[in-house]
Amino acid sequence: MKKSISGFIKTILTGNGYDVILAHTGAEAFSMISSHCPDLVVLDLGLPDVDGISIIEAVRQWTQLPIIVVSARTLERDKVEALDKGADDYITKPFSAAELLARVRVAIRHTRTAGIMASSRKFISGDLTVDYDKHMVTVGGENCRLTQNEFKIVALLSRCAGKVLTYDFILKELWGPQSHGSNQILRVNMANIRRKIEKNPADPKYIFTEVGVGYRMIEPDS
Amino acid sequence: MKKSISGFIKTILTGNGYDVILAHTGAEAFSMISSHCPDLVVLDLGLPDVDGISIIEAVRQWTQLPIIVVSARTLERDKVEALDKGADDYITKPFSAAELLARVRVAIRHTRTAGIMASSRKFISGDLTVDYDKHMVTVGGENCRLTQNEFKIVALLSRCAGKVLTYDFILKELWGPQSHGSNQILRVNMANIRRKIEKNPADPKYIFTEVGVGYRMIEPDS
DNA sequence: ATTTGTTGTTAAGGTGCTGTTAAGATTTTT
DNA sequence: AAAAATCTTAACAGCACCTTAACAACAAAT
Numbered sequence: 001m002k003k004s005i006s007g008f009i010k011t012i013l014t015g016n017g018y019d020v021i022l023a024h025t026g027a028e029a030f031s032m033i034s035s036h037c038p039d040l041v042v043l044d045l046g047l048p049d050v051d052g053i054s055i056i057e058a059v060r061q062w063t064q065l066p067i068i069v070v071s072a073r074t075l076e077r078d079k080v081e082a083l084d085k086g087a088d089d090y091i092t093k094p095f096s097a098a099e100l101l102a103r104v105r106v107a108i109r110h111t112r113t114a115g116i117m118a119s120s121r122k123f124i125s126g127d128l129t130v131d132y133d134k135h136m137v138t139v140g141g142e143n144c145r146l147t148q149n150e151f152k153i154v155a156l157l158s159r160c161a162g163k164v165l166t167y168d169f170i171l172k173e174l175w176g177p178q179s180h181g182s183n184q185i186l187r188v189n190m191a192n193i194r195r196k197i198e199k200n201p202a203d204p205k206y207i208f209t210e211v212g213v214g215y216r217m218i219e220p221d222s
Numbered sequence: 223m224k225k226s227i228s229g230f231i232k233t234i235l236t237g238n239g240y241d242v243i244l245a246h247t248g249a250e251a252f253s254m255i256s257s258h259c260p261d262l263v264v265l266d267l268g269l270p271d272v273d274g275i276s277i278i279e280a281v282r283q284w285t286q287l288p289i290i291v292v293s294a295r296t297l298e299r300d301k302v303e304a305l306d307k308g309a310d311d312y313i314t315k316p317f318s319a320a321e322l323l324a325r326v327r328v329a330i331r332h333t334r335t336a337g338i339m340a341s342s343r344k345f346i347s348g349d350l351t352v353d354y355d356k357h358m359v360t361v362g363g364e365n366c367r368l369t370q371n372e373f374k375i376v377a378l379l380s381r382c383a384g385k386v387l388t389y390d391f392i393l394k395e396l397w398g399p400q401s402h403g404s405n406q407i408l409r410v411n412m413a414n415i416r417r418k419i420e421k422n423p424a425d426p427k428y429i430f431t432e433v434g435v436g437y438r439m440i441e442p443d444s
Numbered sequence: 445a446t447t448t449g450t451t452g453t454t455a456a457g458g459t460g461c462t463g464t465t466a467a468g469a470t471t472t473t474t
Numbered sequence: 475a476a477a478a479a480t481c482t483t484a485a486c487a488g489c490a491c492c493t494t495a496a497c498a499a500c501a502a503a504t
Binding site: 405409410412413416417423424431433434 | 460461462463464465
Binding site for chain 1: 298299301302305306309310311318320321323324325327328332384385386432433434435438
């Protein structure tokens with residue numbers, strides 16, 4: 001009976017494009033979660049060996065990955081305990097495939113927005129890092145305190161690292177279309193940037209100038 | 223009948239220490255959400271004037287605050303639509319007070335863990351602590367006695383510690399969608415906050431301003 | 445080697461942004 | 475109802491930043 005339920009869930013999820021692995025006991029479930037690090041756990045409380053609640057508690061010791069509990073128990077005491085111990089949702093049988101899928105989408109949506117917050121996109125090359133979310137450039141872990149325009153220039157160059165960006169291209173990108181020919185402002189900004197990020201501004205390690213063409217940033221670490 | 227339901231919900235929540243405001247129509251609900259920026263919305267789909275779904279859609283235009291839908295409709299089609307349009311949970315009547323409260327706790331837990339520090343109810347960096355449960359900020363163990371708005375700003379920044387939050391983002395999150403451009407209120411609040419939490423407000427240690435962009439809080443102790 | 449054009453550097457003026465203070469309006473508390 | 479606290483708005487001061495200009499250093503070409 002239980003097996004048919006888990007099989008039912010697996011069929012639903014695989015049928016909608018999710019990769020599913022199945023555990024048949026609590027111990028197996030915990031070890032599989034630890035080793036595979038899934039994006040989401042659908043937990044049937046009616047497991048043979050251990051209490052489902054203890055699995056939730058054990059998993060919550062080290063990760064916040066979403067846990068959706070599926071159970072035949074409709075007692076509010078069970079629901080409240082599971083939710084308070086760390087479950088993110090609680091569905092009682094019988095339930096429809098559509099509802100399960102909708103609640104899975106909600107859970108994954110949550111981890112996605114949390115994930116955006118947690119890990120920020122970065123450019124890294126040697127001691128230099130450009131953190132696009134933090135709006136921060138560091139050298140050897142030290143904040144360079146670039147101004148707004150200085151950061152925009154570095155960010156633009158780092159996004160096209162290895163390629164030469166012409167003066168006109170940078171100007172048009174950051175100062176708008178009617179900025180043709182006034183490279184002066186770029187030169188001043190580059191001098192200030194190099195004073196802040198380069199050990200020896202006269203012999204740059206990160207941003208090179210291609211005479212007569214434009215600037216080029218070193219390629220990132222692979 | 224409906225009124226008694228919303229009254230019931232209000233009684234439950236106020237009885238458990240939550241501040242509750244009540245809207246009787248969809249239009250009222252949306253304007254109250256925009257102006258008060260609550261921590262959580264409990265939405266009864268059976269409102270007289272507008273479709274509840276459209277409220278979810280409208281709110282999701284500008285914020286991710288948790289929305290729990292309460293409805294008498296048990297049709298899976300309704301559940302799926304609400305959840306996919308942005309609701310975070312869906313409870314069908316009749317429901318128990320304990321279950322509602324448990325699901326409210328889950329939703330609020332999610333907003334806490336949406337930031338960097340997973341699973342912690344406190345933010346700690348050096349002498350500064352932000353206690354989300356007690357709504358209290360301390361420096362060196364001393365209570366800073368922040369006002370409601372001041373605490374919301376600090377809490378928001380600490381949840382995204384290390385990242386720059388733009389003025390517009392903070393304003394939208396705490397003052398609603400039609401607050402574009404009025405940074406003045408933010409500057410005044412920040413001056414008051416710094417006077418309360420910083421040793422030397424002119425040289426801040428905890429909250430930095432990124433000129434032209436926004437504010438950034440120092441990262442927590444690891 | 446001189447010339448010419450390009451790039452780097454520094455300084456100064458003007459602009460816009462941020463911090464600060466104060467006063468009135470509004471809400472909450474006593 | 476009075477008093478206190480908080481929220482909001484406005485005015486202003488200070489400062490960082492942007493921009494421009496003048497000049498120095500450098501590279502390429504005659």
